[in-house]
Amino acid sequence: MTMRVLHLNTEKTWRGGERQTLLTALEQRRQGLDAHIACRRGSPLETAACKENIPTISLPIFAPALLGKLAIAFGKFDLLHCHTGRIHSLVAVANLFCGKPVVVSRRVDFKPKKTAFNRFKYQRAAKVICVSRFVADQMINWGVPAERVAVVYDAVTVVNFLPREKCLEQLRQKNGDVSGKRLVGNIAALVPHKDQATLLRAARLVADKRADVAFVVIGEGELRADLLRLRDELNLTGVVHFTGFIPQAQESLPAFDVFVMSSCMEGLGSIVLDAGLAGVPVAATAGGGLPEIVVHEQTGLLTPVGDAEKLAAAILRLLDDSVLAKKLVAAAQNKIRTEFSLARMAQSYTDIYCEIIGKPI
Numbered sequence: 337m338t339m340r341v342l343h344l345n346t347e348k349t350w351r352g353g354e355r356q357t358l359l360t361a362l363e364q365r366r367q368g369l370d371a372h373i374a375c376r377r378g379s380p381l382e383t384a385a386c387k388e389n390i391p392t393i394s395l396p397i398f399a400p401a402l403l404g405k406l407a408i409a410f411g412k413f414d415l416l417h418c419h420t421g422r423i424h425s426l427v428a429v430a431n432l433f434c435g436k437p438v439v440v441s442r443r444v445d446f447k448p449k450k451t452a453f454n455r456f457k458y459q460r461a462a463k464v465i466c467v468s469r470f471v472a473d474q475m476i477n478w479g480v481p482a483e484r485v486a487v488v489y490d491a492v493t494v495v496n497f498l499p500r501e502k503c504l505e506q507l508r509q510k511n512g513d514v515s516g517k518r519l520v521g522n523i524a525a526l527v528p529h530k531d532q533a534t535l536l537r538a539a540r541l542v543a544d545k546r547a548d549v550a551f552v553v554i555g556e557g558e559l560r561a562d563l564l565r566l567r568d569e570l571n572l573t574g575v576v577h578f579t580g581f582i583p584q585a586q587e588s589l590p591a592f593d594v595f596v597m598s599s600c601m602e603g604l605g606s607i608v609l610d611a612g613l614a615g616v617p618v619a620a621t622a623g624g625g626l627p628e629i630v631v632h633e634q635t636g637l638l639t640p641v642g643d644a645e646k647l648a649a650a651i652l653r654l655l656d657d658s659v660l661a662k663k664l665v666a667a668a669q670n671k672i673r674t675e676f677s678l679a680r681m682a683q684s685y686t687d688i689y690c691e692i693i694g695k696p697i
Contacts, residue, residue, distance in 0.1 A: 339696075340370040340412065341689060344427060345419040346395055346402070350380035350583070351525060352606050353443050356490050357381060357419045361390050363682035369689075374409065380583075399426070406430035415439065415689050421448070428457035437692050439463040439685075443490070443603040445471050445624035447478040455479070462692045465685070467604040468625025486688055489628075491681035492609040492672070496587060503591030507552055510579040517550040518655055521592035521616075523585045523607050524599070526557030526578075533566055534621070535598040537644035540570045542651055549575070549655065554588065556581040589614035594654045594661075597630075599623040600641045608636075609676050612668035617661040619650035629676075635668040 341364065345357045358381060361371040374393040375381040385392045393409050396402050407430045410416065416431065418424040418440045427438060440461045445468075448454045458464065458480055465486050466472040472487050498506070507514055520542070524530040532553060539551045553563075553576065560578065567576050582588065586607060589595065595611035595618050602624035609629060611618050618636035620626050621643075630636035637650040654661050690696055 338368065338370045339414050339686075339689060339693070340372070341415050341417055342372050342374055342393070342409065342413040343417045343419060344374045344406075344423045345381055346374075346376045346379075346423045346426070347381065347420060348376055348379050350384075352490070353419055353441075354379075354381045354384075356441075356443070356606065358384050358388065358390070359491065359493065359678055360417075360682055360685060361385070362388050363678045364686060365390065367679075367682055367686065369686055372413070374406070402426065403430045407434060410434040410436050414693050417441070417685070417689075419443075424457055424461075425453070428453075428460060431460075437462045439465055439688060439692070441488075442466045442471055442475060445474060445601045445603045447474050450478075463688055465688065468628050470625040470628065471603050488681055488684045488688070489676050490604050490606040490609070491676045491678045492586075492606060492613060493678045494613055497590050497614050498587050500590045503588045506582070506588055507577070507579065507591055510577070510582070514550050514552070514577065516548070518546075518548055518593045519591055520549060520551045520594045520596055520651055520655075521554070521589070522551070522596050522598065523554045523589075524597070525555050526553075526559040526563055528559065529599055529601040529623075530555075530557075531598045531600040531621070531623075531642065532559070532563055534600075534642050534644050534647060535596060536563065536566050536570055536572060536576060538596075538598070538648040538651060539572055539576050541645060541648035543572065543575045545652060546655070551576040552579060552592070553577070554579045554582050554585045586610040586614075589616055592616050594619060594651055596647070596651060597621065597623075597626060598647060599626065602626050605629060609672050612636075612665065612672045615665050615669070617654045617664050618668065619647060619654055621647065629671075630668075631671075634664070635671050636664055 364371040372391045373385045377394040595616045597620040604625040620630045621641045632638035639646040
């Protein structure tokens with residue numbers, strides 16, 4: 337009998353974790369696993385899963401009804417795979433009387449709080465699967481036994497990248513005319529750990545040296561107003577453009593001459609993988625798991641966290657040195673296709689499931 341796995345993710349937004357949930361279930365179904373997704377009713381993840389014909393369980397918003405629906409659903413599955421800390425907490429409660437094996441994906445690079453409930457829920461997890469070695473070390477140092485920690489890198493697949501002219505047209509609709517400019521892009525939520533403030537300060541330094549460069553930040557979040565104020569203070573109104581949220585933003589990557597991740601913390605940074613596949617050279621900070629993708633001078637340029645001067649220098653170097661940029665992109669694409677493939681990620685998860693429940697798919 338085919339193994340039945342329920343992937344759980346109740347986030348209301350569409351970010352990297354939701355995309356990975358979808359890609360994992362989709363590839364596992366292709367490999368022969370009976371993978372389903374339980375997600376928030378009306379969420380982007382539910383819409384995307386239905387579009388891909390992945391069986392879904394639509395979950396209510398409020399906890400009492402949600403817990404009841406989860407407890408009923410669990411009986412149909414061999415194993416439960418939690419993709420966020422929030423759903424892990426809910427599953428730990430709903431699963432008390434079902435006793436199904438639980439694995440947990442850990443994508444953030446900070447340690448959980450030392451609470452009794454967190455200790456309880458991680459003690460009951462059969463495996464804590466981390467998206468980078470950095471995150472794995474964090475969880476082991478926090479207290480999860482090393483034998484119950486595994487590393488499975490997030491993965492990306494080749495998407496239908498839009499032609500550059502179409503990308504530029506999409507950006508023009510959001511920002512006004514950016515044609516004729518060299519474009520430096522960032523795709524990330526506007527939240528503290530993405531540290532776009534350092535990116536803005538680097539943009540000021542780049543703009544002081546080159547008038548033909550524009551910066552485009554795709555994403556939405558709690559820091560939007562603060563970042564717009566900083567942009568104005570730095571006199572970057574015509575240089576840095578904020579588009580807001582764009583669905584499937586990775587399709588727009590070919591518009592960029594350089595892609596930048598300025599995060600001070602990052603579990604892995606899977607959008608950097610997309611940039612590599614799109615053929616865009618990357619400058620990134622050494623936050624969290626990013627150095628496991630961006631190897632300095634090999635697959636991209638790496639700079640210290642929070643150092644706007646060095647980040648600006650890396651951006652300028654990639655803009656000025658086309659030979660270096662092409663060399664880094666070629667190496668990045670080779671690394672991504674071998675170490676971060678969707679098939680490899682999905683099979684690694686499945687191997688862990690089989691080890692836990694003691695039967696093949």
